[in-house]
Amino acid sequence: MKTIITACARDCYDTCSLIVTLDDAGQIISSNGDPEHPLTRGFTCPRGAKDGQRLTTNRVTQPFLRRGTEFVPIDWEAALNIVATRFAEIVEKHGAEKLLYLDYAGNSGLMTEAFSRRLWYALGATQTDHAVCSKAGHRGIGLHYGRRSGVFPHEFAEKRLFVFWGFNATVSSPHQFALARKIREQHGANIVVIDPRRSETAQQADLWLQPCPGTDVAFAYGVMSYLIRQQAIDKDFLRQWTLGFDALQAEAIQWTPERVERVTGVSQAQLEALGELYCVHRPSATLIGIGLQKCDFGADQARAVSLIPALLGQHRGFYYTNGGAFYVDDDMIAGKTLTGKASPVISQVGLAELLASGAFRGMMVQGMNPAVTLPNQRAFRAGLQRDDLFIVVHDTHWSDTAKLADVVLPAPTYLEKADVVCPWSHDRIRLSPQVVAPITDSRDEVWLMRELARRFSVQEDWVCADPWNVMETAFDGAFEDGDWHDLMAGKLLTLKKRPNAEYETPSGKIELTASQAARFGVSPLPTQQEISAAGGEFTLLNSANVRYTSSQFQEVYGAIPAIVQINPKDATRLGIQQGDAVTLMNERGALRIKADVTDDVPPGLLWSPRQYADLEGVPQNTLMTSEPQAFGSGPRFNSTRVRILKQ
Ligand SMILES: Nc1nc2c(c(=O)[nH]1)N[C@H]1C(S)=C(S)[C@@H](COP(=O)(O)OP(=O)(O)OC[C@H]3O[C@@H](n4cnc5c(=O)[nH]c(N)nc54)[C@H](O)[C@@H]3O)O[C@H]1N2
Numbered sequence: 344m345k346t347i348i349t350a351c352a353r354d355c356y357d358t359c360s361l362i363v364t365l366d367d368a369g370q371i372i373s374s375n376g377d378p379e380h381p382l383t384r385g386f387t388c389p390r391g392a393k394d395g396q397r398l399t400t401n402r403v404t405q406p407f408l409r410r411g412t413e414f415v416p417i418d419w420e421a422a423l424n425i426v427a428t429r430f431a432e433i434v435e436k437h438g439a440e441k442l443l444y445l446d447y448a449g450n451s452g453l454m455t456e457a458f459s460r461r462l463w464y465a466l467g468a469t470q471t472d473h474a475v476c477s478k479a480g481h482r483g484i485g486l487h488y489g490r491r492s493g494v495f496p497h498e499f500a501e502k503r504l505f506v507f508w509g510f511n512a513t514v515s516s517p518h519q520f521a522l523a524r525k526i527r528e529q530h531g532a533n534i535v536v537i538d539p540r541r542s543e544t545a546q547q548a549d550l551w552l553q554p555c556p557g558t559d560v561a562f563a564y565g566v567m568s569y570l571i572r573q574q575a576i577d578k579d580f581l582r583q584w585t586l587g588f589d590a591l592q593a594e595a596i597q598w599t600p601e602r603v604e605r606v607t608g609v610s611q612a613q614l615e616a617l618g619e620l621y622c623v624h625r626p627s628a629t630l631i632g633i634g635l636q637k638c639d640f641g642a643d644q645a646r647a648v649s650l651i652p653a654l655l656g657q658h659r660g661f662y663y664t665n666g667g668a669f670y671v672d673d674d675m676i677a678g679k680t681l682t683g684k685a686s687p688v689i690s691q692v693g694l695a696e697l698l699a700s701g702a703f704r705g706m707m708v709q710g711m712n713p714a715v716t717l718p719n720q721r722a723f724r725a726g727l728q729r730d731d732l733f734i735v736v737h738d739t740h741w742s743d744t745a746k747l748a749d750v751v752l753p754a755p756t757y758l759e760k761a762d763v764v765c766p767w768s769h770d771r772i773r774l775s776p777q778v779v780a781p782i783t784d785s786r787d788e789v790w791l792m793r794e795l796a797r798r799f800s801v802q803e804d805w806v807c808a809d810p811w812n813v814m815e816t817a818f819d820g821a822f823e824d825g826d827w828h829d830l831m832a833g834k835l836l837t838l839k840k841r842p843n844a845e846y847e848t849p850s851g852k853i854e855l856t857a858s859q860a861a862r863f864g865v866s867p868l869p870t871q872q873e874i875s876a877a878g879g880e881f882t883l884l885n886s887a888n889v890r891y892t893s894s895q896f897q898e899v900y901g902a903i904p905a906i907v908q909i910n911p912k913d914a915t916r917l918g919i920q921q922g923d924a925v926t927l928m929n930e931r932g933a934l935r936i937k938a939d940v941t942d943d944v945p946p947g948l949l950w951s952p953r954q955y956a957d958l959e960g961v962p963q964n965t966l967m968t969s970e971p972q973a974f975g976s977g978p979r980f981n982s983t984r985v986r987i988l989k990q
Pocket residue numbers: 354447448449450455475476477633637709710711712713715716717737738739740742754755756757788885886887892893894895953954963964967980
């Protein structure tokens with residue numbers, strides 16, 4: 344028996360340190376959380392625990408080529424030649440922009456996710472803006488603060504109030520939530536959850552507030568107005584560190600408790616209860632979930648909430664994601680800053696229509712399962728089925744997208760290759776060594792990129808540069824307590840962070856009124872917009888699932904339940920009972936799923952787990968619009984309007 348310590352590479356807030364135990368034959372016996380890691384603290388989530396099992400199920404075992412409806416196994420040499428020949432033809436005949444590189448964070452290792460982009464930058468292929476997840480919030484908060492990093496977990500101990508806002512952290516960031524709970528137990532800190540439904544996190548809160556979805560700008564102004572009226576704001580701080588307080592105050596005080604209640608549905612007493620906690624339990628951490636900004640005006644929701652801690656006199660007293668605080672040059676790793684070619688950037692959220700309209704001739708998909716996770720699946724899948732689109736998928740498992748590809752290439756999982764994962768909540772980093780020998784005939788992303796580059800005769804030598812040397816340069820001066828050699832030797836290091844009180848706005852201050860707003864066509868202050876009721880009687884929310892990472896882990900835990908939660912009042916009115924088959928529909932399509940009647944959702948609201956296939960295999964995202972948010976280009980998953988029928 345032996346143990347190897349690695350870092351989990353999933354698209355996850357927690358970037359755990361995992362201790363993998365192997366038997367003498369090198370087979371994984373278990374994966375456990377590293378007790379020495381200050382955030383992991385000795386436990387793992389249901390996904391981390393099952394990686395050993397997932398290693399051997401539903402894997403792409405070798406390269407495959409589509410022949411009609413069948414996949415035939417081929418060897419790597421043949422696969423590489425087919426891919427390179429087809430892609431080279433496309434570049435020659437139609438131009439490199441007709442080639443789309445579509446990737447996301449299936450594995451957020453820097454080699455796997457970033458370095459492998461070098462080829463596509465060198466070719467000038469089209470890439471996406473990566474806006475399907477958190478970008479709208481980044482844009483919104485960035486207007487006021489520059490970079491978006493804020494509270495780190497190692498600062499939790501001093502906090503006396505944790506406000507999880509549109510953030511189902513006990514599911515989506517179990518280690519940050521557990522740490523907040525520990526501070527509650529030790530120091531009597533309060534945990535508040537702001538979520539329209541009784542999420543798993545809301546169930547553990549001291550105070551749960553339930554604004555209608557999409558009304559968080561109004562709610563945030565309500566809180567700010569309370570703090571101003573109670574004179575709980577820090578005037579010295581505001582004078583020294585911020586710009587535009589008078590304008591913010593003028594807007595905030597118009598949000599009287601009555602008006603806030605009318606717009607958000609939260610009673611005056613509850614609003615005051617939160618305001619009072621902010622006044623008394625100092626300092627606080629306002630933790631903004633990615634879930635808060637996946638709706639029509641998501642960027643404004645995130646920016647409004649992020650302003651609350653500034654009024655209380657806190658530098659960066661919010662948390663959104665912390666990756667931007669580190670001195671790691673990931674754009675250089677990805678080749679973005681090295682290429683002389685213009686790589687066109689298209690909207691990731693809006694890809695479905697473009698694909699369906701024939702905008703591309705070739706597509707390489709890596710670390711993403713877009714045939715499930717992107718919105719407007721009817722259009723997206725129509726695009727995938729075009730005869731003039733040649734699709735290559737490089738994945739560890741038979742994802743739904745792989746099943747629709749022309750060529751499928753096997754990738755090693757994070758346990759089968761070495762990489763370095765940069766965290767985005769905490770500041771600890773360690774090498775992820777290869778834990779087990781590859782169990783399929785897989786090749787990693789860097790190898791694949793180099794083989795294709797060779798066949799394309801790519802001239803840029805930075806494409807085939809040694810990735811470990813590149814990483815060493817990108818991490819130059821990035822550590823607080825060691826160097827690259829220490830990292831390679833397996834030490835857990837701490838990343839150096841940019842100073843909290845440094846704001847990359849034009850004024851160098853927190854711009855409560857954003858001077859760059861006009862550039863993006865938005866107002867200098869966050870604005871509460873009208874919520875549209877078009878498209879159906881109900882708003883459908885959906886969020887991350889405890890046992891799955893987006894579409895992954897269904898080979899371990901079975902299919903993501905195709906259910907919809909509905910309030911008993913709505914259910915009674917519509918004649919729907921627990922377990923009934925129901926149809927959810929809107930102008931984009933219909934889903935057949937099972938009803939779960941529960942008062943975890945209020946009347947008028949529905950909730951589903953995200954990314955399931957319905958009872959007939961239709962993907963959930965058939966119902967979702969692919970029109971990106973006007974500001975920040977993010978998705979609008981949580982503004983989906985639907986009708987629901989019993990049948
Ligand atoms: N309805 C709805 N849809 C949503 C959302 C929502 O809230 N509601 N949220 C959106 C959000 S926030 C996100 S981040 C996206 C996520 O969307 P995706 O990134 O598409 O999510 P996954 O389903 O996890 O797909 C990752 C893929 O990468 C593969 N993979 C894992 N490791 C490796 C590796 O080492 N190498 C390679 N080559 N492949 C690997 C996995 O097998 C899997 O097929 O979904 C979005 N879609």
